[in-house]
Amino acid sequence: MLAIKRAKPEDIKRVTEIARESFPDPWSEESFARELTADGAFYVAENDGSLDGYIIIRSMGEEYEILDVAVAQSARRDGIGEAMLATAVSFAFESWGKKVWLEVRESNEAALGLYKKYKFKEVGRRKGYYSNPTEDAILMERQL
Secondary structure (H helix, E strand, O other), X not given: OEEEEEOOHHHHHHHHHHHHHHOOOOOOHHHHHHHOOOOEEEEEEEEOOEEEEEEEEEEEOOEEEEEEEEEOHHHOOOOHHHHHHHHXXXXXXXXXXXXXXXXXXXXXXXXXXXXXXXXXXXXXEEEEEEOOOOEEEEEEEEEO
């Protein structure tokens, strides 16, 4: 059974593993640990006892930014990303947020499809933002 809950210190090692298998330049274990006390929310997805994903959303006053999100390769296409995104957007809404921002690699078609499904709109592009390989970031926002 899928459960989305707040991350705990003991989750950081597995979150770091998921990031390493998901991104060419993943966050460090220390960076994830700092997010446990940052202004916003850090959620993990547990599916039948296995930690299979995470999402981090940071408060910037009335706006929120999704900083990082990933699902373990073995658990993709199981609705975990969608459940985490819904939880993060709900958190921002319940915190009286006005909008949610995120950046995504232009080649990440699965993520782009999910964000569009959740009413995120492309509002800009950051040329050469990502490395390994060099690629544009699509800046997206959702009004709440």
